[in-house]
Amino acid sequence: MTLRDGNNPAIARTVTSCDSCLAWGLTYRQGVCAPCYSFASRYKTTAHCTACTRCKLLKAGYCRLCWTQAALDRATGHGRRLAPYLREVRHQQLFLAGLNPSHAIPRALPHDDGAKGDSSKAPPPAAIRPNVIWLQLPLLIVPRYYRYGRVNPNSGAAPENPWLDWALHLAHAMAEARGFHLEVLRSLERTLRMLLAEHRDGELIRSSDFYDMLRERNVSITHTSEVLKRMGVLLDDRPAPFEKWLANSLDRLDPGIRSEAERWARFLHDGGPRSRSRAPGTAKEYLRLARPALLEWSEHYSHLRQVTREDILAHADTLHGNQRRNVLVSLRSLFAWAKKNGVIFRNPTSHIRVGTNLDTVLQPLPLKEIDRTIKAATTPQGPLFVALAAVHAARSSQIRALRLDDVDLPNRRLTIAEHTRPLDDFTHQILLQWLDHRRQRWPNTANKHLFISAKTANGLGPVSRPWTNNILRGLTATLERLRIDRQLDEALTHRADPLHLTAVFDISDTTAIRYADSARQLLEQPLETHPSSSPQTQTLPPA
Numbered sequence: 001m002t003l004r005d006g007n008n009p010a011i012a013r014t015v016t017s018c019d020s021c022l023a024w025g026l027t028y029r030q031g032v033c034a035p036c037y038s039f040a041s042r043y044k045t046t047a048h049c050t051a052c053t054r055c056k057l058l059k060a061g062y063c064r065l066c067w068t069q070a071a072l073d074r075a076t077g078h079g080r081r082l083a084p085y086l087r088e089v090r091h092q093q094l095f096l097a098g099l100n101p102s103h104a105i106p107r108a109l110p111h112d113d114g115a116k117g118d119s120s121k122a123p124p125p126a127a128i129r130p131n132v133i134w135l136q137l138p139l140l141i142v143p144r145y146y147r148y149g150r151v152n153p154n155s156g157a158a159p160e161n162p163w164l165d166w167a168l169h170l171a172h173a174m175a176e177a178r179g180f181h182l183e184v185l186r187s188l189e190r191t192l193r194m195l196l197a198e199h200r201d202g203e204l205i206r207s208s209d210f211y212d213m214l215r216e217r218n219v220s221i222t223h224t225s226e227v228l229k230r231m232g233v234l235l236d237d238r239p240a241p242f243e244k245w246l247a248n249s250l251d252r253l254d255p256g257i258r259s260e261a262e263r264w265a266r267f268l269h270d271g272g273p274r275s276r277s278r279a280p281g282t283a284k285e286y287l288r289l290a291r292p293a294l295l296e297w298s299e300h301y302s303h304l305r306q307v308t309r310e311d312i313l314a315h316a317d318t319l320h321g322n323q324r325r326n327v328l329v330s331l332r333s334l335f336a337w338a339k340k341n342g343v344i345f346r347n348p349t350s351h352i353r354v355g356t357n358l359d360t361v362l363q364p365l366p367l368k369e370i371d372r373t374i375k376a377a378t379t380p381q382g383p384l385f386v387a388l389a390a391v392h393a394a395r396s397s398q399i400r401a402l403r404l405d406d407v408d409l410p411n412r413r414l415t416i417a418e419h420t421r422p423l424d425d426f427t428h429q430i431l432l433q434w435l436d437h438r439r440q441r442w443p444n445t446a447n448k449h450l451f452i453s454a455k456t457a458n459g460l461g462p463v464s465r466p467w468t469n470n471i472l473r474g475l476t477a478t479l480e481r482l483r484i485d486r487q488l489d490e491a492l493t494h495r496a497d498p499l500h501l502t503a504v505f506d507i508s509d510t511t512a513i514r515y516a517d518s519a520r521q522l523l524e525q526p527l528e529t530h531p532s533s534s535p536q537t538q539t540l541p542p543a
Helices: 034-042 064-076 083-087 162-178 182-196 207-216 221-231 241-249 255-270 280-298 309-316 321-340 367-376 382-390 396-401 425-441 465-472 479-493 498-505 509-524
Strands: 002-004 012-017 024-027 046-048 055-057 413-416 419-422
Touching (some): 034 064, 162 182, 162 221, 182 207, 241 255, 309 321, 382 396, 382 425, 396 479, 479 509
């Protein structure tokens, strides 16, 4: 039977046995399959094969059929060197053309029953930190140029380097403790071979030399850095994420204003001699709020001392509500710091009233939006996310922080943010489904968090915020809106009692009063009045 190649119709291919490797399948006019055709283009020596004694094209004295048989024998045996199996070839296993027979041999994964690891490779021998007697200090420090794949893990034993032996031992111990997938462990070993094959005593490995290369190849940088840190040979010289963000946030500002705004942002982020650093997001949020005003003033001024009270009021008049209040708080922080450090002579924000925070009346979610969210939660973890937010009013951060110890299935109890509550039947059923999926998908993971992903299953940390929120992105009833709707529904059901809300959801008094106030206004509204006609703002009484 003759077929035409779909990519090149001029090439006729026949279904028959290959003249070289005896595999059955599509062959070219030369009578060989595609792998043997490629083999013939690279190796031109024709002689008698050392193993099968056939007169064929040879690679290092062996034909392609014997090379394939040796790879098959290695997959069913132990060790990684191919030469011993080539010398032991005494029979041939026929196969289909285009298929690697060694891929059909199942390999044991770490922690499998009856197996201690990959059957094709024994665990590395135990190793400790090399004993360094003396160090030769380098005269010049030059960057290293690593090439991924330079050291082939299939080429045989690792180069004789005690630092590499120690790193491979640590990597294997980490994989055993955390239940790494086989491919993750092999990738980590390959990276360590590349970095430590020529490592010398006292040398430090700079993160900037290999970070971009590993990131392009989607290789775990976290695991590699963890092993190198434990060995004490890692020098993390990458710029901090805050530095990159700060440079982008100060772009297009006048140099005079930019320098003072940068000093203020660093003061908020790092603190000062008599001031503690703020929360990690405070510096970013304050600079984000002040940036529009700084850009506007950069068009006319070259220093903060030129900004007047009228300039600040003019910018504030373009804002409304909580946005105006937040921007004024940010600008007051900037100019108070500038006055304290002698940057300006007079604080232009003095005696400018910021005002109170205005809270809108919370509105319940329409049922159709909740139904859309339920239908969109099709991932294995999606229904449980929705149940925790819509039934137990859990925040996204609290969901990500849940651990297996927080779930008490026999007593039907669930602990969220150190607050234990009963586990209803609906959540209990969905929770069992997720636990079954988690056990089947990642049976060997050592991560104790309730929710894990393909990335965090090989580590110990929680899942990321985007991984939690992506399933409902673009919908009206997000996890945060479901949480608010659940607490508002509880307030409406129990006649706007803030004490009841505090006891059920373990929220602060101020938050409970806000929900109770919104519920009270919704309950006092006449039934025939559309909810859109309800008051939009309400000043909360002091807690």
